[in-house]
Amino acid sequence: xxxxxxxxxxxxxxxxxxxxxxxxxxxxxxxxxxxxxxxxxxxxxxxxxxxxxxxxxxxxxxxxxxxxxxxxxxxxxxxxxxxxxxxxxxxxxxxxxxxxxxxxxxxxxxxxxxxxxxxxxxxxxxxxxxxxxxxxxxxxxxxxxxxxxxxxxxxxxxxxxxxxxxxxxxxxxxxxxxxxxxx
Numbered sequence: 001x002x003x004x005x006x007x008x009x010x011x012x013x014x015x016x017x018x019x020x021x022x023x024x025x026x027x028x029x030x031x032x033x034x035x036x037x038x039x040x041x042x043x044x045x046x047x048x049x050x051x052x053x054x055x056x057x058x059x060x061x062x063x064x065x066x067x068x069x070x071x072x073x074x075x076x077x078x079x080x081x082x083x084x085x086x087x088x089x090x091x092x093x094x095x096x097x098x099x100x101x102x103x104x105x106x107x108x109x110x111x112x113x114x115x116x117x118x119x120x121x122x123x124x125x126x127x128x129x130x131x132x133x134x135x136x137x138x139x140x141x142x143x144x145x146x147x148x149x150x151x152x153x154x155x156x157x158x159x160x161x162x163x164x165x166x167x168x169x170x171x172x173x174x175x176x177x178x179x180x181x182x183x
Contacts, residue, residue, distance in 0.1 A: 011104070015050045017051070018111065021079050022085040025147075041076065048067065051064055052072060058122075059089045059123070061093070062079070086123035091110055091128070091155075098138070098140045109145070114150050115152040132158065143167075145167075
């Protein structure tokens with residue numbers, strides 16, 4: 001996760017980490033994503049808040065906003081790979097969670113390794129444009145990370161561009177921790 005995307009000023013920031021936990025993330029990709037997310041959480045300041053969203057066949061909040069790093073790290077440790085990829089639903093949910101924070105500076109970091117696919121009717125009916133509109137309406141920058149060659153680059157890039165965020169492409173899970181050094 002891109003640690004250095006935050007300009008460090010004396011203002012708190014609310015960060016939503018949205019992590020793909022679909023079956024394709026099993027093994028090394030999941031372990032690398034978790035290690036990178038934990039490194040990111042360890043680097044936030046005491047007045048920042050972080051929430052954790054996971055997505056597979058559906059998206060869900062596994063940890064609501066907290067400044068307690070131990071709680072956030074525990075939520076990340078509990079993630080495991082299963083199911084399909086509700087990418088569009090995840091983008092929209094993560095933005096909704098960020099929009100609900102009382103902190104003025106709010107961002108989303110979304111990591112995905114696949115294209116939107118889910119047989120769940122509610123998740124598969126989410127329009128990608130909804131997340132673009134939602135991010136703009138709420139003034140939330142979305143930083144996206146495409147892990148591997150199967151990532152939906154067009155959606156991840158468009159979501160970042162439509163929200164004044166940034167897209168990072170990571171062709172292998174090992175490069176995730178290197179993104180932490182990108183400024």
